[in-house]
Amino acid sequence: QQQVKQSPQSLIVQKGGISIINCAYENTAFDYFPWYQQFPGKGPALLIAIRPDVSEKKEGRFTISFNKSAKQFSLHIMDSQPGDSATYFCAASFHTGGFKTIFGAGTRLFVKA
Amino acid sequence: DSGVTQTPKHLITATGQRVTLRCSPRSGDLSVYWYQQSLDQGLQFLIQYYNGEERAKGNILERFSAQQFPDLHSELNLSSLELGDSALYFCASSRALSSYEQYFGPGTRLTVT
Numbered sequence: 654q655q656q657v658k659q660s661p662q663s664l665i666v667q668k669g670g671i672s673i674i675n676c677a678y679e680n681t682a683f684d685y686f687p688w689y690q691q692f693p694g695k696g697p698a699l700l701i702a703i704r705p706d707v708s709e710k711k712e713g714r715f716t717i718s719f720n721k722s723a724k725q726f727s728l729h730i731m732d733s734q735p736g737d738s739a740t741y742f743c744a745a746s747f748h749t750g751g752f753k754t755i756f757g758a759g760t761r762l763f764v765k766a
Numbered sequence: 767d768s769g770v771t772q773t774p775k776h777l778i779t780a781t782g783q784r785v786t787l788r789c790s791p792r793s794g795d796l797s798v799y800w801y802q803q804s805l806d807q808g809l810q811f812l813i814q815y816y817n818g819e820e821r822a823k824g825n826i827l828e829r830f831s832a833q834q835f836p837d838l839h840s841e842l843n844l845s846s847l848e849l850g851d852s853a854l855y856f857c858a859s860s861r862a863l864s865s866y867e868q869y870f871g872p873g874t875r876l877t878v879t
Contacts, residue, residue, distance in 0.1 A: 685866045696768065696856050696870030697809070742809060751822025752797070752864050756809040 655680050657745050659757025666764050672730040674760045676743035679724060683745035687754075688717065688728050691740045700741070701728070733764045769793065770859050770871035778877045784845040787874045791838055791859030797821075798840040799860070799868060800832055804853035815840055816863045847878045 658677045666672045676686075687702035703710045703717045703726065710717045716729040730737055743757040769792035779785055791798050800812040802825075811824035815834035826832075829847075834840040844851060854875050858868040 687866070689870075694872075696770075696858075696873050698768070698870065699867055702866060746866065748864055749822055751814040751816065751820075752799075752860075752866075753814070753822050753824060754799075754811055754868070756811075758808045 655753075655755050657743060657755050657757045659743050659760060661760060662758070663761040664763070666730075666733045666762065668733065668735060668764055668766050670733050670764075672733045672737070672762055672764070673727060674741055674743065674762075675725065675727045676745075676757050677723075677725045678745050678755075680745070680747070681724075682747045683755075684748065685746040686717070686719065686726050687744050687746065688715075689742045689744060689756075691742065691759075697742060730762075733762075735764045735766045738762055738764050768869040768871060770857060770869050772855075772857050772871040772874050774874060775872070776875045776877070778879060779847060780879055781847055781849060783847050783878075784843065785847065785876065787842040787844070787855050787857075787876075789840045789842070789857030789859075789871060791840070791857075792869055795859035795861050795869070796838065797860045797863055797865065798834055798838070799858040800826075800840070800842050801856040801858065801870075802853050803856060803873070807853075809856075812842070821863060844876070849878050852876055852878045 689697035691697040714731045719726045746754040771790045812826040814822040858870045
């Protein structure tokens with residue numbers, strides 16, 4: 654199964670709060686788990702990524718938590734700001750002669766000022 | 767600005783027609799990926815080219831084809847267009863065959879009427 658399941662579909666958070674988006678996968682061949690941020694009218698932009706041999710990665714206010722045994726990973730946005738309002742996609746990639754990336758369905762985040 | 771360029775920005779055409787979307791990767795990137803983003807299917811990987819050769823295939827219809835030229839720009843050809851082909855088409859590029867970091871272009875919005 655090459656699906657990546659993402660939840661919630663949408664999220665409203667107060668400014669300064671923590672935004673949490675969750676993803677789950679089944680295929681153990683995935684070896685790279687990126688998160689992309691997309692603003693309206695723009696292409697997705699790589700936000701942060703993790704390999705399955707690491708349980709957590711932090712970059713500024715963004716943290717990925719990775720649970721290999723549960724096949725789940727999540728994005729935490731600390732001190733959420735109105736400028737973080739965007740659609741967030743989790744993804745999973747694997748090598749297959751080339752490189753394939755499977756995206757989750759996306760989460761629309763709205764941060765209230 | 768990711769450094770990836772796509773033309774045209776918008777394209778409106780009729781069912782049954784054929785169109786060509788163009789992508790120029792970031793300077794120095796050898797790998798090009800094509801994605802389709804639609805409301806019902808989300809963001810889907812179509813195909814990857816590396817240095818002129820097809821390297822990975824995703825959910826690409828037989829009516830669609832792509833190629834990468836010696837100057838590394840890529841074209842996605844969509845033929846016998848159907849209403850359901852209306853979507854955003856993104857190109858992304860990366861440095862090497864299996865570089866994890868992909869940089870997305872601004873996309874081409876295709877409307878089939």
